[in-house]
Amino acid sequence: MTEPAPHEAADALLADVLQATEPLERARARAPELTALLLRDQWLALLDRLPAPVPGWLVWRAAYGLHHLGHLRDAELVAERVDPASAPADLARIHAVRAAVAWNRGDQDAARRHADRATELDRIAAGAAQGVVDVALALLSAAEGDRDANQRYYDRARAWAERTGDDLTLERVLNNLSSRALEEGDPEAAVAAAIAGQQVNLRTGHQSGLALLRHNLAEALMTLGRLDEALTAANQARTFYVSAGSPNAGGSWQLAGDVQAVLGLATQAAASFRHAIEAAQVEGDAQTLVPSLAGLALVTAPREPAAATALLARIEREPIAVRSASVLTAAAWVHLCTGDPERARAQAELAVVESGKVNDLTRMAESLEILCLLDRTGADDPRLREADQLRRRIGDPIRIAIHRLVAAHLGADPVERRLAVAELRSHGVVADVGQIAGQLHAIGVGATTAPVRIHSLGRFAVLRDNQPVPVDEWPSRKAHEALRLIAAHGPAGLTRARLAELLWPGTREVSNRLSVALSHLRVTLDPTRTHPSNHFLRTSGGLLSLAPEHVEHDVDEFRQAARTALAEDDARTPPGDAEHARRVLAALETAASLYTGPFADGEDADWADDIREELARLARQVHRALAGRHLRQGAPDAAVPWLTRLLRADPYDEPDHLTLVGALRAAGRYGEARLAYRRYAERMDELGVPAQSWDAEPA
Incomplete structure (x- = not known):
C-alpha cells in the first residue's frame, strides 16, 4: 500500500x-x-x-522540524517558548537550529551569535549535542568562505552521529555533504551521499528529510546530465513539500526551474522560478529567493530585457552573503544579453574570484567562457582550455557539449558546431535553449534567417528579425489573438467567418472589426510596410494563412520533423546498417528537440485543446520511439531519460513503468531499478491494479 x-x-x-x-x-x-x-x-x-514554558527536549524537536520544513519564523517563535531551566544539551540544540535559521536568511551576525551560544552550552553538557552544533558551525564556515573548516565540522559531526547513534543528525550531515560535493564539482560523490542518506532515512522515517535528499539527488543528477531523472526527483521533493504546506517547496521549484532551463524549456522554467520566488518571500528565505530571481532573469532576458534588468536590481538589495558565484554569472549573462558588456565583464570577473573561494568548478568554467566571448578570442585562448579542463573534470556531458559549441564559435568551426548541437539533442535539450541568456544565446544558437517566426509551443511569442515583438508594439489585443489562431490552424488556413467567431463568440456584424484587426496584424509583422500586404499573411480561396516561405512556425516544424522521423523509425534499420541507425536516431532527437512545451501553454480556450493533445501525443510517440531504438541497439542507459520523460507525462502508464524497470536492470543500476519498481507498484496500487512481481520483470 x-x-x-x-x-x-x-x-x-x-x-x-x-x-x-x-x-x-x-x-x-x-x-x-x-x-x-x-x-x-x-x-x-x-x-x-x-x-508554558515548554521543556527543551520537545522545543528543539519542534524547532528542528519547522526549520527543516522551511517555516523559519515559526521555528524562531517556538524556540523562544523554551523553559530556560532545560538541560544544556537541549538548549544547545535549540541555538544550533536558530543559527541555521539565520543562515537561511543570510544574517551571518545572528548565525554567529547563536552558534557561539550553542558551543558554550554544549561545553557545559560535555559534548552531548556536539554533532548538532558542528552542523551549525559548518554552515557558518561555508558562508564565511572557510571550506576547510566547513569540511572539518562535517567530519566531526558525522563521526559523532555514528558513535552516538543519532541518525537524525547523520541524515542531515549526509544531506549537507551531498550539497558540498556538488559545489565542488563532484556529482558522483553527491549521489553517493544522497543515497547513503536515504538508507539512514529508512531508520528515521523523517519525511522532510527524505524530500531534501531527493532534492539533492536531483541536483547531482542534473550535474551528471541526467536531466529527466533530475526533474523527476525534484518533482518528488516538491510534491511532498506542497502537500505538507512547506515553504521549502520554493527550493524544489527553483531546482525544477534550473533543470528546465538546462533542458531549454524556457516557459516552464520561468513558471517554476516564479513559484519559487513566491514561496521564498513568505519566509524571507534569501537562500532560495536570490538564485530564483537570477534564474528568472536568465530565462526571460532575451524577450523581456527590461524586466530581467529589474530582477538584477532587486538582487542587489538582498544580503551580500547569498549572492553566490552562480548569481554573479547569471547577472553577467543577462548584461551580455541586454547589451551591457562592461557590466557583464565586471560580474564575470567577480564570479571568477567568488567561485575560486568555494571551489565552484562549474561557475569558474562558465565565468571564463563569458570573458572569452566578451574578448572574442580564438579557440586557443588559455582561459578557454582551462574551462574545458574544468568541464571535463566535473563530467557533465551537457555542459561539455555547450563548451564545445562555444569553442567552435570562437574557432569558426561549423563542423564542430553541428556535432555539438547534435550531442545536446541526444541528451534531450530542446530548441528553445537558445532563447535563454547564456552561452547558446550569446553565440546565436536557435537564431533564424526567417524575417518572422511564430512560437506557439510553450509561451506564445512572435520574433521579428530574431527580436521578440514587445507587447506594447501590438496595436490591439485582437490582432495578437488573430495571429495565434491563424498560426494554430497551420497551412490548412482559417475562414474569415470562423476567425471572427473565435475572436468574438456569439457576436454578429463583426466584419469591420475583423478587417481592422487583420490590418493591425499586418502592420505589426511589417511595421515599415516594405512588402505587399499578402507577404506574411495571405488570403487564398477564402482562407487566411501564414506564408510559409516568409514565416516560420514551430508547430509546423515539429509536426513535419516528428512525422518524418517516426516514418523512418517504422521502416526499421536493416541488419548491419549502422549509418541508417545513426540517421534515424538523429532524426528522432531533432524532432524531440523541437517540442519545447505544450501548445498554447496556459491558454484556457476550447480551440487550443485538440491541437494541444495532438502535439503532446506526437511528442510521446517520438520519445517512445527513441527509448525503443536505444533498447534495440543495446543502450539501456540512453533509453532511461526518454522513459522517464514519458512517465512524467503519464505516471500511470504500466508498460512504460515496466520498460523503465527493465532498462535499469539491463544497465546494472539495480538500486535505481528497485526504486523505479516501488514507484510502479505504488501507482498501480492507486489504480487498484495488481502489480507484476519484481521477479517477472525482464532484465
Missing part, C-alpha cells in the same frame, strides 16, 4: 498524543515519530495544548 499523505499521518500521531492521559509523557515516548511526521499545524497545535 502507498504511504498516507503527510497530513493524514501527522494528524493521526497528534491525536494519539493529545488523547493520552498525560500528553507530555506520551509525546516523550513517541518523540522520534513526532520529529519524523509532524507538520507545521500539528506542531503548533501540540505546543498550544501544553503549559
Whole structure:
C-alpha cells in the first residue's frame, strides 16, 4: 500500500498524543515519530495544548522540524517558548537550529551569535549535542568562505552521529555533504551521499528529510546530465513539500526551474522560478529567493530585457552573503544579453574570484567562457582550455557539449558546431535553449534567417528579425489573438467567418472589426510596410494563412520533423546498417528537440485543446520511439531519460513503468531499478491494479 499523505499521518500521531492521559509523557515516548511526521499545524497545535514554558527536549524537536520544513519564523517563535531551566544539551540544540535559521536568511551576525551560544552550552553538557552544533558551525564556515573548516565540522559531526547513534543528525550531515560535493564539482560523490542518506532515512522515517535528499539527488543528477531523472526527483521533493504546506517547496521549484532551463524549456522554467520566488518571500528565505530571481532573469532576458534588468536590481538589495558565484554569472549573462558588456565583464570577473573561494568548478568554467566571448578570442585562448579542463573534470556531458559549441564559435568551426548541437539533442535539450541568456544565446544558437517566426509551443511569442515583438508594439489585443489562431490552424488556413467567431463568440456584424484587426496584424509583422500586404499573411480561396516561405512556425516544424522521423523509425534499420541507425536516431532527437512545451501553454480556450493533445501525443510517440531504438541497439542507459520523460507525462502508464524497470536492470543500476519498481507498484496500487512481481520483470 502507498504511504498516507503527510497530513493524514501527522494528524493521526497528534491525536494519539493529545488523547493520552498525560500528553507530555506520551509525546516523550513517541518523540522520534513526532520529529519524523509532524507538520507545521500539528506542531503548533501540540505546543498550544501544553503549559508554558515548554521543556527543551520537545522545543528543539519542534524547532528542528519547522526549520527543516522551511517555516523559519515559526521555528524562531517556538524556540523562544523554551523553559530556560532545560538541560544544556537541549538548549544547545535549540541555538544550533536558530543559527541555521539565520543562515537561511543570510544574517551571518545572528548565525554567529547563536552558534557561539550553542558551543558554550554544549561545553557545559560535555559534548552531548556536539554533532548538532558542528552542523551549525559548518554552515557558518561555508558562508564565511572557510571550506576547510566547513569540511572539518562535517567530519566531526558525522563521526559523532555514528558513535552516538543519532541518525537524525547523520541524515542531515549526509544531506549537507551531498550539497558540498556538488559545489565542488563532484556529482558522483553527491549521489553517493544522497543515497547513503536515504538508507539512514529508512531508520528515521523523517519525511522532510527524505524530500531534501531527493532534492539533492536531483541536483547531482542534473550535474551528471541526467536531466529527466533530475526533474523527476525534484518533482518528488516538491510534491511532498506542497502537500505538507512547506515553504521549502520554493527550493524544489527553483531546482525544477534550473533543470528546465538546462533542458531549454524556457516557459516552464520561468513558471517554476516564479513559484519559487513566491514561496521564498513568505519566509524571507534569501537562500532560495536570490538564485530564483537570477534564474528568472536568465530565462526571460532575451524577450523581456527590461524586466530581467529589474530582477538584477532587486538582487542587489538582498544580503551580500547569498549572492553566490552562480548569481554573479547569471547577472553577467543577462548584461551580455541586454547589451551591457562592461557590466557583464565586471560580474564575470567577480564570479571568477567568488567561485575560486568555494571551489565552484562549474561557475569558474562558465565565468571564463563569458570573458572569452566578451574578448572574442580564438579557440586557443588559455582561459578557454582551462574551462574545458574544468568541464571535463566535473563530467557533465551537457555542459561539455555547450563548451564545445562555444569553442567552435570562437574557432569558426561549423563542423564542430553541428556535432555539438547534435550531442545536446541526444541528451534531450530542446530548441528553445537558445532563447535563454547564456552561452547558446550569446553565440546565436536557435537564431533564424526567417524575417518572422511564430512560437506557439510553450509561451506564445512572435520574433521579428530574431527580436521578440514587445507587447506594447501590438496595436490591439485582437490582432495578437488573430495571429495565434491563424498560426494554430497551420497551412490548412482559417475562414474569415470562423476567425471572427473565435475572436468574438456569439457576436454578429463583426466584419469591420475583423478587417481592422487583420490590418493591425499586418502592420505589426511589417511595421515599415516594405512588402505587399499578402507577404506574411495571405488570403487564398477564402482562407487566411501564414506564408510559409516568409514565416516560420514551430508547430509546423515539429509536426513535419516528428512525422518524418517516426516514418523512418517504422521502416526499421536493416541488419548491419549502422549509418541508417545513426540517421534515424538523429532524426528522432531533432524532432524531440523541437517540442519545447505544450501548445498554447496556459491558454484556457476550447480551440487550443485538440491541437494541444495532438502535439503532446506526437511528442510521446517520438520519445517512445527513441527509448525503443536505444533498447534495440543495446543502450539501456540512453533509453532511461526518454522513459522517464514519458512517465512524467503519464505516471500511470504500466508498460512504460515496466520498460523503465527493465532498462535499469539491463544497465546494472539495480538500486535505481528497485526504486523505479516501488514507484510502479505504488501507482498501480492507486489504480487498484495488481502489480507484476519484481521477479517477472525482464532484465
